[in-house]
Amino acid sequence: MLTNSDSVGPMGWWVDEHESSLRTMAHENRILAEMQETAPERFGAEPVAKRRDEALVARMRQVTAQHFNRGFTLYTRDRSRSWAHNMTIEGAGGMWLRSLEIILFGRTIPYRAQLIGSCVASGAMRALVMRMLAEIVVLGEPEETLGITWDDRNNLAPFAPYHYRSGRKYSNINGNGDGSTCSGQIRGLMNDGFLPCQTEDLESDAWPEPQDTGTYRRWGANNRLLDRFAAHGRVYDLTHSTDITSGDVAKAAIGERLEPSMVCSGWAFRPEKRIGADQWSDEFVIVGNSWGENAHRDGPYFVIRASEHDQWCRSSTQKTIGALELRESDTPAV
Numbered sequence: 079m080l081t082n083s084d085s086v087g088p089m090g091w092w093v094d095e096h097e098s099s100l101r102t103m104a105h106e107n108r109i110l111a112e113m114q115e116t117a118p119e120r121f122g123a124e125p126v127a128k129r130r131d132e133a134l135v136a137r138m139r140q141v142t143a144q145h146f147n148r149g150f151t152l153y154t155r156d157r158s159r160s161w162a163h164n165m166t167i168e169g170a171g172g173m174w175l176r177s178l179e180i181i182l183f184g185r186t187i188p189y190r191a192q193l194i195g196s197c198v199a200s201g202a203m204r205a206l207v208m209r210m211l212a213e214i215v216v217l218g219e220p221e222e223t224l225g226i227t228w229d230d231r232n233n234l235a236p237f238a239p240y241h242y243r244s245g246r247k248y249s250n251i252n253g254n255g256d257g258s259t260c261s262g263q264i265r266g267l268m269n270d271g272f273l274p275c276q277t278e279d280l281e282s283d284a285w286p287e288p289q290d291t292g293t294y295r296r297w298g299a300n301n302r303l304l305d306r307f308a309a310h311g312r313v314y315d316l317t318h319s320t321d322i323t324s325g326d327v328a329k330a331a332i333g334e335r336l337e338p339s340m341v342c343s344g345w346a347f348r349p350e351k352r353i354g355a356d357q358w359s360d361e362f363v364i365v366g367n368s369w370g371e372n373a374h375r376d377g378p379y380f381v382i383r384a385s386e387h388d389q390w391c392r393s394s395t396q397k398t399i400g401a402l403e404l405r406e407s408d409t410p411a412v
Contacts, residue, residue, distance in 0.1 A: 090195030090257045091342040099343075102259065106342070106395045109248065109261035110321065113268070120268065120318055124335060124400060129218040134181075138216075141177040149354045151375040152362075153347035153382050173333040174364055175208045178215065187228045189235075189378070190284065191370030194291050195256025196298075198263045198342065199242030200368035203286060205338035205399040206272060206316075207235050212336040213402060221404040224274040224314075228286075235286035236272035239297035240311055243304040244270040254295050260342040260395045267316035267399075270308055277310045315403040322396035325388035328363070331398050341365065343394030347380060363387040 091102065114121050179186045187207065192200040211234075213219040225232040244266025245258040275285045282288045297303050304311075320331045322339050331337040361384035367373055374380045382390075 090197040091259065102342075103393075103395060105249070106259050106261040109259065109265060110395075113261070113265055117268075121321060124318055124320075130336075131216050131218065134216050135173075137181060138174075138177045139172050141180050142172060142174040145174065145177065145180070146362075146364075146381075149352055150362075150381045152350045152353050153380045154350040155386065156346040156348040173336075175212065175332065175336060175338050176366070178208070178211050182211065182215065186378075187234070188371055189228070189368065190287060190289065191373070192287065192368045193289065194294050196238065196242050196258075196287075196294060197368055198245055198258040198260060198340070199238045200287065201340050201366075202241060202245075202263050202267065202399065203235050203238045204366065204368065205340055206267075206402070208338040209336070209399045209402055210234070210404065213404075216336060219404075221402075224404075225276060231276045231280075231285055233275040233286045235275070236314075237275045237277070237280060237282070237285070238287045239282075239294050240273035240304065240307060241266055241270070242294070243297045243301065244311075246298055247301060247304065251298075252300055254299055256295070256298070260340050260397045263340065264316065264319050264397045268319075269312075270304065271311040271314040271316075273307055273311040274314075277307060280307065313405065316399060316401075317403050318400035320398040320400060322391055322398065324391050325363075325384050328387065328391065328396070329384075331400075335400070337398035337400045339396050339398045341390075341394060341396045343390060345390060345394065347382060349375060353381075360384065 176186045189200075189204060210221075210223055214221050214223065223234050224236060225234050228234055241263065242258065245263030246252070246266075247262075248265040248269070249259040249262030251257060251262075273280070275282075282293060283290045288294050320327065320335075320337060320339075322328045322331065328339060332339060362381050363384055363386075364379050364381050365387075366379040369378070371378050
């Protein structure tokens with residue numbers, strides 16, 4: 079799965095790292111059921127936006143094809159290993175959402191690697207940026223990004239420790255250990271929002287994620303810092319999320335509605351073979367992670383067959399980052 083010079087990053091999908099993935103899945107499902115019962119309108123499939131810039135969508139598909147026509151490494155499940163991933167599915171059905179970054183900035187955003195088991199929040203941060211750009215540039219929403227850079231306080235991305243804590247809060251995880259859950263993170267984004275890096279009095283050694291592990295863990299331990307900045311974070315809101323239950327659901331959410339998806343699972347993958355431009359005979363899913371720019375042979379992502387991903391949907395939790403409110407909103411709490 080990884081190059082010889084890199085190693086698997088820290089894991090973080092669990093309630094208790096000593097418990098089975100089945101127990102974590104059951105915990106995830108309980109949180110999701112509670113949210114769906116409380117505010118069902120915030121879940122399920124939304125229609126494709128009528129204002130979508132079809133010319134730009136076509137350009138994104140073209141850039142996707144150009145990027146991967148250079149070839150890519152195909153991965154397959156490694157049944158001998160099991161670790162917890164939380165990554166963002168970034169492409170399906172000919173749409174890689176990070177292609178919009180290439181169109182706008184000439185490259186994908188070079189995020190720093192996560193340093194603790196914050197993969198749920200780190201993946202959500204990347205997905206939030208993808209969705210913000212898609213809403214404003216492609217869907218024509220009258221909104222503004224959180225910032226304009228990716229390496230200082232005026233950052234496009236939200237401050238990840240804030241929503242890391244909110245996800246742990248709703249997953250009922252406290253203390254200095256690492257970890258969170260997808261459903262807890264979605265609930266946190268819907269109730270406590272996400273925090274701009276340029277928020278007054280916010281302190282960090284790096285943006286949008288601290289490179290000091292102590293800072294990250296202080297945020298994750300309890301609600302003290304979350305509550306201090308909640309009035310600023312709750313201005314912004316995740317208003318909708320789709321539960322990914324199959325490959326077809328993923329294809330519609332990502333490829334048509336431009337909703338990046340967070341993935342939680344206990345699956346591992348290993349390199350299988352190199353795919354060239356003349357060998358495209360199947361549909362593929364591009365899965366990114368938060369372990370750095372050189373985590374895999376081709377970059378911060380790996381590629382699996384769509385049929386593999388369809389099986390993955392049945393034994394993992396996957397939630398999309400759907401519609402956002404980048405201003406004051408009155409959507410119901412979950």
